[in-house]
Amino acid sequence: MALSIAIFVAALALIASDRVDRTKVALFGAGLVVVLGVIDQEHALEAIEFEALGLLVGMMIAVRLLETTGLFSYIAIRAGQLSGGRPLALVAMLVIATAVLSAFLDNLTTILLIVPVTFLLADVFDIDPIPLVLIEVIACNIGGTATLIGDPPNIMIGSATGLSFNAFIVNLTPVVLVAMAVVVTALYIPYRRRLQIAPENRARIHELDAGDAIADRAELMRLGPIMLAIVLAFFVHRPLGLEPATVALSGAAVMLAVTRQKLEEAMRGIDWPTLFFFIGLFVMVGALEESGAIGELADGIAALTNGDRTAELLGIAWAAALVGGMIDNIPLTAAMIPVVDQIVGESQDDAYWWALALGACFGGNMTLVAAAANVAAAGMAARSGRPIGFLVFLRVGVPATLLSMVVASAYILVRYA
Numbered sequence: 001m002a003l004s005i006a007i008f009v010a011a012l013a014l015i016a017s018d019r020v021d022r023t024k025v026a027l028f029g030a031g032l033v034v035v036l037g038v039i040d041q042e043h044a045l046e047a048i049e050f051e052a053l054g055l056l057v058g059m060m061i062a063v064r065l066l067e068t069t070g071l072f073s074y075i076a077i078r079a080g081q082l083s084g085g086r087p088l089a090l091v092a093m094l095v096i097a098t099a100v101l102s103a104f105l106d107n108l109t110t111i112l113l114i115v116p117v118t119f120l121l122a123d124v125f126d127i128d129p130i131p132l133v134l135i136e137v138i139a140c141n142i143g144g145t146a147t148l149i150g151d152p153p154n155i156m157i158g159s160a161t162g163l164s165f166n167a168f169i170v171n172l173t174p175v176v177l178v179a180m181a182v183v184v185t186a187l188y189i190p191y192r193r194r195l196q197i198a199p200e201n202r203a204r205i206h207e208l209d210a211g212d213a214i215a216d217r218a219e220l221m222r223l224g225p226i227m228l229a230i231v232l233a234f235f236v237h238r239p240l241g242l243e244p245a246t247v248a249l250s251g252a253a254v255m256l257a258v259t260r261q262k263l264e265e266a267m268r269g270i271d272w273p274t275l276f277f278f279i280g281l282f283v284m285v286g287a288l289e290e291s292g293a294i295g296e297l298a299d300g301i302a303a304l305t306n307g308d309r310t311a312e313l314l315g316i317a318w319a320a321a322l323v324g325g326m327i328d329n330i331p332l333t334a335a336m337i338p339v340v341d342q343i344v345g346e347s348q349d350d351a352y353w354w355a356l357a358l359g360a361c362f363g364g365n366m367t368l369v370a371a372a373a374n375v376a377a378a379g380m381a382a383r384s385g386r387p388i389g390f391l392v393f394l395r396v397g398v399p400a401t402l403l404s405m406v407v408a409s410a411y412i413l414v415r416y417a
Helices: 002-017 022-035 041-047 050-067 071-082 087-104 107-125 129-146 152-161 165-195 199-207 217-235 244-258 263-267 272-291 293-305 309-326 329-344 351-363 372-383 390-415
Strands: none
Touching (some): 002 022, 002 272, 002 329, 022 272, 041 272, 050 071, 050 152, 050 217, 050 244, 050 263, 050 272, 071 087, 071 107, 071 199, 087 107, 107 372, 129 165, 129 351, 129 372, 129 390, 152 165, 152 329, 152 351, 165 351, 217 244, 309 351, 309 390, 329 351, 351 390
């Protein structure tokens, strides 16, 4: 038990330091627990959640294929035009576009798509793009909380529990909408002066032809309906007897069959480092579970809360937000899933899973290293010559996380306590 905990904690520390590639750390840690006999090879393979990996791969391929059509750039430019050059309207449009895309694609992909277009809009309006990027990242992590496929922690929870796509929407979307409105409003107020747009610049956005952003209309007509079918199938996957991974992989296969793009190009959409990062994490967490460390932690939480259900729900949510916000919400979720599973036991009380999802996803906004979308946005900003420092993000992320968690706590108390 001590060895499994030491390896996992050391891995988390290295991941949080951001000095060593997190995939290398996870794979090395996984190799250590197997070689040192903390977990045998058979149980290590059983610990890997192939359902989660399949869902990720399917959506990565589908999004990569659709991205080449220019659809996402079109959406962002149209959002800017609909704002009419009014700062509040511009923020609202970009937040809505970001939140919707993050809910039905995933937050990392959304940031990779939306940030470059944000820099374009900022240049057109002659304003500082960093406030917009920071608000988008916060909105992305909150918006991704609403669905099974929007944020990696949700994918992991769904894979481990079998909770349906609709269950995520019904239980998480209401609080996401409230948290989004509260947090974005709170962020806009201090930034509004930096987002003022000169009257002569407001007309420039209408000079852009959003239609020009569509690079391949024929490809969009081929792939668009299939992506729509994938999203619709997520809503009815349970009555159809299909797992979310089956829906995503089947849809991706159909898109590959009809696309004119080369297979090699489509496969580049698969984020292999992320997939192997997940594999390493699953094995290390499997070692924690095998050694009894997870059971000890679950018993400790139960003793600390005296078995009080409300205290357990709020404790899980806040622990996930604060710890995940300091390190990375993906390994935090991987470690917490078996803990919550033991607390739930035979009660089948899904409220515990929603508490974990809210804490893990909202906590992803706290620091620059807490979520992959944050790191990606900072990287693109740095390459554009407008770096986002750790402390700069912290000044935005901490208030955003605390505000969203206050909303989440009130929601848990009203709906589940």
